[in-house]
Amino acid sequence: MLPITLGRVPPSDLVLKDSEVSGKHAQINWNGKTLKWELVDMGSLNGTFLNSQAVHHPSAGSRHWGEPAELAHGDIITLGTSSKLSVQILLQNQRVPAGVGMASDPMVARRSGKKLPMEDISFCQCPLQGVEHFGLFGIFDGHGGDGAAKAVSKILPEHLGYILSHPETKERVQSYSDASDVLRYAFTLTEDTIDHQYEGCTGTALLIWFDQNKDCFAQCANLGDSACVMSVNGKTIDMTEDHRVTSATERARIARTGQPLRDGEARLSGLNLARMFGDKFLKEQDPRFSSEPYVSQAVRITKACTAFAVIASDGLWDVISTKRAVQLVVEVKRS
Structure with missing residues (x-):
């Protein structure tokens, strides 16, 4: 009609x-x-x-x-x-x-004062299913719905478990104390597996493992603005990168595509994120969107170390700094 x-x-x-x-x-x-x-x-x-x-x-x-x-x-x-x-x-x-x-745009409802449905999905599996001495912690913050977040929270651990189930891959990670290739490959497989055209989500995954000396290592990969911060012996370590359009590092990446953002431009096609899982429709329209994750350096945590990590979506980081989050955890542990 x-x-x-x-x-x-x-x-x-x-x-x-x-x-x-x-x-x-x-x-x-x-x-x-x-x-x-x-x-x-x-x-x-x-x-x-x-x-x-x-x-x-x-x-x-x-x-x-x-x-x-x-x-x-x-x-x-x-x-x-x-x-x-x-x-x-x-x-x-x-x-x-x-x-x-x-x-x-998921921020529309926030700007209009509407109560949003919960679209954050968390994940915790230690040991990782089928992979001894490895564990995974993650958070996936959906926009446009929780479908993409739910799918990624299921598919990403499965891909990581499958990759690390190969003895040579697992041994290489433990020997070289580096899982960056494994994390990138798992993120790529996950993005290729999901088919969410008009929904997307952030993805922050903290992989931990123990080597032959029983020292612990932690390495993080992320897309979007869900962040992870670690504290090791009182030293704060940022494990993620901010992929909002306003981030200096993200604007630099976009500029390298040959289509730089204009001064003051804070959104791409209405979204404040330039990297995410899903949103296949937007990625087809604008090649500046990406699903290439940031991967941190591996952090070594010996048996003598005192360490913890905080992983959260922007719902926390919009109202509290990483420094303050670490302080609060320390205060609670002391009490």
């Missing part, structure tokens, strides 16, 4: 659960004269953008409809600031159907 209405509530044909999308936000219709698909803003409050260009009425929020804008295959429609739709146009039997996909 035409036209196709995009909005936050029924009877819109495509309902987007985003507080920045108006009840009836925009419309897609077929122009029989030009034989082209067209997009028109229906007087939305927060505007409609086609390939980052505004197509709403110049007086935003005036409730006046915008002028129709011609659509082409591969176009990206943005409703408000976060909901993205990809346009796919195919010619089949003289008909021109349109397909749309949507990715929504």
Whole structure:
């Protein structure tokens, strides 16, 4: 049925659960004269953008409809600031159907004061199933839903267990005190296994193991902004890297792709993260998104050491520093 209405509530044909999308936000219709698909803003409050260009009425929020804008295959429609739709146009039997996909910014609900469902999934297995002397601790913070986080929390440990079940691989890690290749490979296999187009998650995995001398080693890999910090004999060690778009190291990585961020640009396609598991739709649209993890140096913890680790999602790190988190653990241990 035409036209196709995009909005936050029924009877819109495509309902987007985003507080920045108006009840009836925009419309897609077929122009029989030009034989082209067209997009028109229906007087939305927060505007409609086609390939980052505004197509709403110049007086935003005036409730006046915008002028129709011609659509082409591969176009990206943005409703408000976060909901993205990809346009796919195919010619089949003289008909021109349109397909749309949507990715929504998880921070929208926070900015609007809504209570968010829990999308964090934690994991702890020591020893790692089928692999003696190895253990794994992790946290996976979902956005767009908890599907990706749940999938990764199941699949990543399975891949790590399978890789380390090979005696030569396990012995190499214990002999050289380095599991970086194992962690990178497990992250790659996990990303290849999941098929979440419009959901994603952070991933922080702390792998520990014991060598022949029964010294413990810890090494971390991460995607996103869920962080891990260790304290070894009173020394604080950051085990992760911040992959938010505002991070200096992440902006430098993006610049190396040949498509640097503009000054003040703090989001990619509405997301504040540039590295994550999943979000396959966004990664297809923008090659600056990545699933290449940061891997820390291995930390040696002898039997004489006093050590602990704190692993958490941004729900903690947004309100407390890593230094303060370590102090609190020390205070609790002393009491």
